[in-house]
Amino acid sequence: MTAMTAPTRSDAPAVLSTASRRGARQDLRALPDALRSEWSKLTTVRATKVMLALTIGIGAIAAFATAKLVTDEVLTVSQVFVYPAVFTAVFAAVSGILSFTSEVQHGTLAVTLSAQPARRVIATSKSIMAVAIGATLGIAGMVAAAAGAAVGGLALGSSSAIAATTGWALLYTSTAATIGLGLGMITRHSAGAISGLLVWWFVGENLLRTFISPSVGRFLPFDAGYRTLGVGSNFDTPEILAAALRPPQYALVFVTFAAIVLVAGATLLNRRDAS
Numbered sequence: 704m705t706a707m708t709a710p711t712r713s714d715a716p717a718v719l720s721t722a723s724r725r726g727a728r729q730d731l732r733a734l735p736d737a738l739r740s741e742w743s744k745l746t747t748v749r750a751t752k753v754m755l756a757l758t759i760g761i762g763a764i765a766a767f768a769t770a771k772l773v774t775d776e777v778l779t780v781s782q783v784f785v786y787p788a789v790f791t792a793v794f795a796a797v798s799g800i801l802s803f804t805s806e807v808q809h810g811t812l813a814v815t816l817s818a819q820p821a822r823r824v825i826a827t828s829k830s831i832m833a834v835a836i837g838a839t840l841g842i843a844g845m846v847a848a849a850a851g852a853a854v855g856g857l858a859l860g861s862s863s864a865i866a867a868t869t870g871w872a873l874l875y876t877s878t879a880a881t882i883g884l885g886l887g888m889i890t891r892h893s894a895g896a897i898s899g900l901l902v903w904w905f906v907g908e909n910l911l912r913t914f915i916s917p918s919v920g921r922f923l924p925f926d927a928g929y930r931t932l933g934v935g936s937n938f939d940t941p942e943i944l945a946a947a948l949r950p951p952q953y954a955l956v957f958v959t960f961a962a963i964v965l966v967a968g969a970t971l972l973n974r975r976d977a978s
Contacts, residue, residue: 737828740818741802758847762787765787770851771856779858791844792929826973833880884968932950
């Protein structure tokens, strides 16, 4: 009989590398099933349908009202169709939050983790579906807003920038959804995450922009996300305009913030108990 020997220190990295590759392959094979499960949840829960209906309704009404009430400048459909994107981004972020917190609050997260113990697979599948729901709401909101603006009597206008603006808007709404998912994984509480998100988005950042230097304020994440659309604010001072970034730079700020929040949420998901 030959004696069994433990792997030498030089062999250990190779063993770990092989195990890591095997784990990665298993995760990739498990991802399609996890995505189908997440898709089933999103398409059957009432919250998703409510968010879609709100996106369409508010997008159309906001664009129609803009077409009818704004008389001091000439507007076109090609400009107005993206104006309600901030509302769409809010609904996308809320959908991202609920995609995780609803499972925690209804006690189904433990079932999900039992079916798929690899938590990084769960985090990845939820992130992909968050991007998908953000993009879906973004498309629905822009189509509804374009229809509302047309019904309001606006002409189409120049179509040369529509494709680029649409791309920035989809980045905005999809990234907002991933931020919502990350906040949901961090807080595990729907009301807390949603209220915290809205307070920071619409109160905190506006107050900060009033008191901090424009060279610092341009890095506020949600303001940066909205400015990727090329839509300014009537409250912008000459100093704010002078410190403004270009849309790709604003996008980098927003996406970096989303990545930080999402990584933090995924890390906590990996370390916390299922309950």
